Amino acid sequence: MVSGRKPSGFSNTLAQLVVEHPWRALLVPLLIVLFAVPGLRGLAPDSTYRAYFHEDDPLRLQVESLERRFANDDSVVLMVHNPDGVFNPRTAKLLVDLTEEMWRVPDVVRVESLSNYRWVEAVGDDIAVDPLIADDGPFTEEFLGPRGEAALQHEIVPEYLLSTDAKTALVIGFVRPGDELSSPAPGPVIEAVREMIDRHRDPDHIFHITGRVAVEHALMESAQRDMQAFVPVLLFIMALILIAVFRRIKAAAVPLVLVILAVVSALGIAGWLGVRISNITALLPQFMIGIGIATSVHILNAYFAARRNNYSKPVAVQHALAINAVPTVLTAVTTAVGFFSFMTSNIIAIGELGLVVGLGTIATWFLIYFFLGPLLVLLPERSKKYQGGKAPLDTLSIGPRLHAYVGFLSSQKKLIAAGFVGLIVLALTVAMNNQVNANPFRYFAEGHWVRDSNNFAEEHVNGAQGMEVVINTGVPGGALEPEFLRQVEAYQSWIDTQDGVVKTISIVDILKQTNRSLHGDEQSFYRLADDREALSQLLFLYTLNLPQGLDVSDRITAEEDAVRISVKWTLYDSALATRSAQQILEYGEGMGLNVETTGKMLLFQKLNGYVVNSFFTSIGLATLLISLLMILALRSVRLGLISLIPNIVPLVIGAAALVVVGKSFDIGTVVVMTVCLSIAVDDTIHFISAFRRGIVDGLAAEEAVKRAVKEVGPAIAVTTLVLVCAFGVFTFADFVPNQTFGFLAIVVLTVALLVDLTLLPVLLLLLYGTHPARAVSQATVREPVAAEVR
Known part of the structure; x- marks a missing residue:
């Protein structure tokens, strides 16, 4: 024994x-x-928010409310860079083609780019809402040159769809909201965009993919690739050491x-x-x-x-x-x-x-x-003769x-x-x-395509991420009341002054542009109309010329009881982003507004x-x-x-x-x-x-x-x-x-x-x-x- x-x-x-x-x-x-x-x-992969947040989580409920009432803010962003500028015939035609193909990417339900951005301008006593670069051109220097100058002077286009040096253009594909049965998988979206790039790759253009869908896909892609590469190495090292120790x-x-x-x-x-x-x-x-x-x-x-x-x-x-x-x-x-x-x-x-x-x-x-x-x-x-009756194992000799x-x-x-x-x-x-604290782009080593793309976006277009602000009135039609919209305008102007904020976009911008166009493009009329009836007419005139899929449902609810401000910023660290979002929320509440700060990127930063x-x-x-x-x-x-x-x-x-x-x-x-x-x-x-x-x-x-x-x-x-x-x-x-x-x-x-x-x-x-x-x-x-x- x-x-x-x-x-x-x-x-x-x-x-x-x-x-x-x-x-x-x-x-x-x-x-x-x-x-x-x-x-x-x-087993099935799931890198969406549903894998992290419970169904009754307030942050999740806010995001799902945003999706139901406006649209999904999840997007894939394709950046097209031409060192000679994008307002030339070849690049303009490329943007048209890429915009058309982005519509066919799986789960993409809305596309915004220079090709289909609705250009509001005065035509006599009426207004016209036309694409900035139409599908059928003309693709000539004479036409594109003035359009480029006008785009750079626009209130929304620069740093949203175009870099301030007019050398980088963005094609943004918004994916469909998820439902009770499924959420859009990021993999097919990114692979389809990569195939688009392969079809149009040439020496004159540089392409980058960013956006939260890209980050979501890259997180799972990188984790899986590391597992496939390093787990076998891990097991091999374990085997070597165990053999060396126990022989x-x-x-x-x-x-x-x-x-x-x-x-x-x-x-x-x-x-x-x-x-x-x-x-x-x-x-x-x-x-x-x-x-x-x-x-x-x-x-x-x-x-x-x-x-x-x-x-x-x-x-x-x-x-x-x-x-x-x-x-x-x-x-x-x-x-x-x-x-x-x-x-x-x-x-x-x-x-x-x-x-x-x-x-x-x-x-x-x-x-x-x-x-x-x-x-x-x-x-x-290996064979060995054993003798019984050895010393008890508990009393084995202890060395000096x-x-x-x-x-x-x-x-x-x-x-x-x-x-x-x-x-x-x-x-x-x-x-x-x-x-x-966490920065999703810092989850990837230098040289990784997502990190390189984000670095490119920061350098050329001041980033491509942000959050959403929803302002509720609680009353159908209340979102078109002049007093409410003036409050939204003041609130939006204050947000624009905050550190890290690059640009904000809301229905207020559209109404002010339309009002200016209706008055012969006189800059003094770049302001909100004074009464509700005039505001309703401006919105009607603008939407009357919009094609299917590019309405204003992403800016104002169908019941006209809430509006949405999209905030583009360069705050990627979760500590900075959540702190800034809280300040924006508190300032809006201090103005007497019913405010929610939300969005998929902010959701994961708050995680x-x-x-x-x-x-x-x-x-x-x-x-x-x-x-x-x-x-x-x-x-x-x-x-x-x-x-x-x-x-x-x-x-x-x-x-x-x-x-x-x-x-x-x-x-x-x-x-x-x-x-x-x-x-x-x-x-x-x-x-x-x-x-x-x-x-x-x-x-x-x-x-x-x-x-x-x-x-x-x-x-x-x-x-x-x-x-x-x-x-x-x-x-x-x-x-x-x-x-x-x-x-x-x-x-x-x-x-x-x-x-x-x-x-x-x-x-x-x-x-x-x-x-x-x-x-x-x-x-x-x-x-x-x-x-x-x-």
């Missing part, structure tokens, strides 16, 4: 079941996979197959539950790989330690499974509970991620014990270096503890300087405001639940509370590291830190469980720490090495959130290793070092883990 202590029933029964009936045990993972695989058909092919092959099954199982569960694959839930593979490898390494470490001590394969497997049964169950439960706590988040994707990873963690535990365990028994191993190391920790425990307190205070001080609430609520609840579970499982309040410290410290230092490298908290960094927490919890539980076994066996605290370091230290180190090297490859990704994932994995997991092997032993020595082992209450430290293997 490996130990003289009587094992717990659960641990030994489980281990014996696997060792004595390996083929039957394999039925468990088979059933899990058979259940999961059909669920894969239910066995099966030490790499079995865990890799296991984590693949864990990923498939989690994705299958997601499919069955109808979880949509967003940029957040797309992190599932990394989460399951990390959780699966961390637990597998502890079992492999115990197994190969027994083999090196010359125990037979069945005995070594039974020992490894028995000694790790309760710690791995406790890890699985605490990790699952931690992730389940994310279901309280008001962000759908985070809640769905928590649900699936929680269930996936439980499924992974069953896969590990009923797949890894049986294969260790069944797979052949380990003696010296733990002796140093014991002698300097107060100094080390004080040093960590100072480090934690410093890290907290630094971390407090961070802010919740980061939910991160703080989601993070602290979920982490707080997870910490509370995990601490209670640890106290109950360890049957010690002191050990339960101590176990939390090594898990929180790496997160605090990771948060400080983000500040040092100039990264802000956003939805991605918060979620990434969660997987690091789950792995840190795993290592801490194994260390404390090993320490408790020593205390129960009658060892003094220092000797129990030595045994814990000897028993689980190598597994903790190998787990950290594997995951740091494997996840670290993501620092080379194109998608910046994946770069952050790699960076945080390196920092948090490395710090977690140092804390588990320094601060945690010091805390245990401080609390138990003054008491001999026999003075420790057996009720307090009752051993839950079996180590006996016959």
Whole structure:
């Protein structure tokens, strides 16, 4: 036998079941996979707002109200640049062709460009509303030259459809609003626009694609491309390290197959539950790989330690499974509970991620014990004669270096503890300087097409993004009351003066232009009419000449009870955008207007405001639940509370590291830190469980720490090495959130290793070092883990 202590029933029964009936045990993972695989058909990507905001979320309701009453503000923007200017015959004809083809792009329901912008001008005593560049021309210098000069002097066209140097023109395609059944997929839209560019590409023109539809597509495209490129590399690195450490092919092959099954199982569960694959839930593979490898390494470490001590394969497997049964169950439960706590988040994707990873963690535990365990028994191993009756594994010799190391920790425990307190205070001080912020264009590395396009847009047309302001009257027809429109005009003029605002567009601009044209294009009449009847006539005259698909329903509601101001700005940072939107909202309310600030881009910028609430609520609840579970499982309040410290410290230092490298908290960094927490919890539980076994066996605290370091230290180190090297490859990704994932994995997991092997032993020595082992209450430290293997 490996130990003289009587094992717990659960641990030994489980281990014996696997060792004595390996083929039957394999039925468990088979059933899990058979259940999961059909669920894969239910997986579907969704990068729209519906993957993040609940149906009753006020921000979502505002956007959907905007879509119903006006139109969708989601757009794809095609920029056409000619260094010689766009008002020449060839470029003008190109703009006409591109405008016509944009109408045929999937889900595009409205197109605006220089080609179809409605030019309002006086014709005798009447007005004419004609396209700025008609489909049938004329495409001559004589015609286009004056049109270009007039366009640059126009109140709306410059920096909306044309750069101020007349060298860049925009073709804007607005996509249809979503409905209860579906939302427009950005992929087909962007691919169709790319095909348009390919058909018209020539040396004289430069093309760029931007707009929120482009950002939406690029986010999913980049995340998927990085997964396809780096997950195989990640698995390959894991295999190399496991082979190098354990010097066995099966030490790499079995865990890799296991984590693949864990990923498939989690994705299958997601499919069955109808979880949509967003940029957040797309992190599932990394989460399951990390959780699966961390637990597998502890079992492999115990197994190969027994083999090196010359125990037979069945005995070594039974020992490894028995000694790790309760710690791995406790890890699985605490990790699952931690992730389940994310279901309280008001962000759908985070809640769905928590649900699936929680269930996936439980499924992974069953896969590990009923797949890894049986294969260790069944797979052949190089021949060797084994002798029974070796020394118990719990009393393996502890080398002089380990003696010296733990002796140093014991002698300097107060100094080390004080040093960590100072480090934690410093890290907290630094971390407090961070802010919740995100810039969607900074999610892409330099050279990425979306980032290059946005840089081009900022340089030539002052950007192409913004938000929407809806002003309600609450009365049908109230939007055409002169007093109301004068208030809107004053409000719009104030918005134009705000930092970052490039241009605003509303029905007021159209009414003022039409009024001027009706009075012979005299500039003094560029103002609102004085009475409601005149305003109604101006609107009627303007709309009378509009073609189908280009009416004013995007500026004033059909009931004429609300108007919309489109605000184009260069505020891409979520912190700046949300702050400015709040100021605009408050100013409008101060004028007595019923105002809403909304729009798809602003919606996602406000999403980061939910991160703080989601993070602290979920982490707080997870910490509370995990601490209670640890106290109950360890049957010690002191050990339960101590176990939390090594898990929180790496997160605090990771948060400080983000500040040092100039990264802000956003939805991605918060979620990434969660997987690091789950792995840190795993290592801490194994260390404390090993320490408790020593205390129960009658060892003094220092000797129990030595045994814990000897028993689980190598597994903790190998787990950290594997995951740091494997996840670290993501620092080379194109998608910046994946770069952050790699960076945080390196920092948090490395710090977690140092804390588990320094601060945690010091805390245990401080609390138990003054008491001999026999003075420790057996009720307090009752051993839950079996180590006996016959």
